[in-house]
Amino acid sequence: MHLSGYLPGSCTANMSTYRIDRRDFVKVVTAFLGAVMTAIIGLPAIGYLVSPAVRSKETDAWIPLGPLADYPVGGTPTIFSFTRTVLNGWEKTVNSYKVFVVRPDNDRLLVLSNVCTHLSCLVSWHPDIQHYVSPCHDGHFDLVGRVLRGPPPRPLDEYTTKVENGELSILFPPIKRGN
Numbered sequence: 001m002h003l004s005g006y007l008p009g010s011c012t013a014n015m016s017t018y019r020i021d022r023r024d025f026v027k028v029v030t031a032f033l034g035a036v037m038t039a040i041i042g043l044p045a046i047g048y049l050v051s052p053a054v055r056s057k058e059t060d061a062w063i064p065l066g067p068l069a070d071y072p073v074g075g076t077p078t079i080f081s082f083t084r085t086v087l088n089g090w091e092k093t094v095n096s097y098k099v100f101v102v103r104p105d106n107d108r109l110l111v112l113s114n115v116c117t118h119l120s121c122l123v124s125w126h127p128d129i130q131h132y133v134s135p136c137h138d139g140h141f142d143l144v145g146r147v148l149r150g151p152p153p154r155p156l157d158e159y160t161t162k163v164e165n166g167e168l169s170i171l172f173p174p175i176k177r178g179n
Ligand code: FES
Pocket: 116, 117, 118, 119, 120, 121, 134, 135, 136, 137, 138, 139, 150, 151, 152
């Protein structure tokens, strides 16, 4: 008697346990499918949003400076200004640059950066002394950018140039020169 009274209750308990397990199974499957769907839909979207931040910046570019004939030969550099837009992730920055186009004679052409090689102050040409002068620590450079005095450790940086059909272009960024 004791045993037959016990078994039905035991059976009910097992059926109840089975129902809970099935619910849990359905929950797990639903959660799994949800995660898969989220991954399928979400990953491309995340990639789209994140890719600009990890995309490498393209910095090398030829900058047109116009006809070479516009730059006089002689002992005075000609200033040319341009801007470059840099994408850094989602940040867009427009930077301004100035260069000195120097044609000491008909055979030589240099395009120099106006950024001092000491601590990056901007140099300017002083025709009275025929020097570029950095205002911060009195660094001096000659017409072709060589250090004359002061703390600059090396000449003004120089751009690679090309002339095609009489048009002058420079390759950005400039290159460092040794003394
Ligand atoms: S930054 Fe030009 S001399 Fe110091």
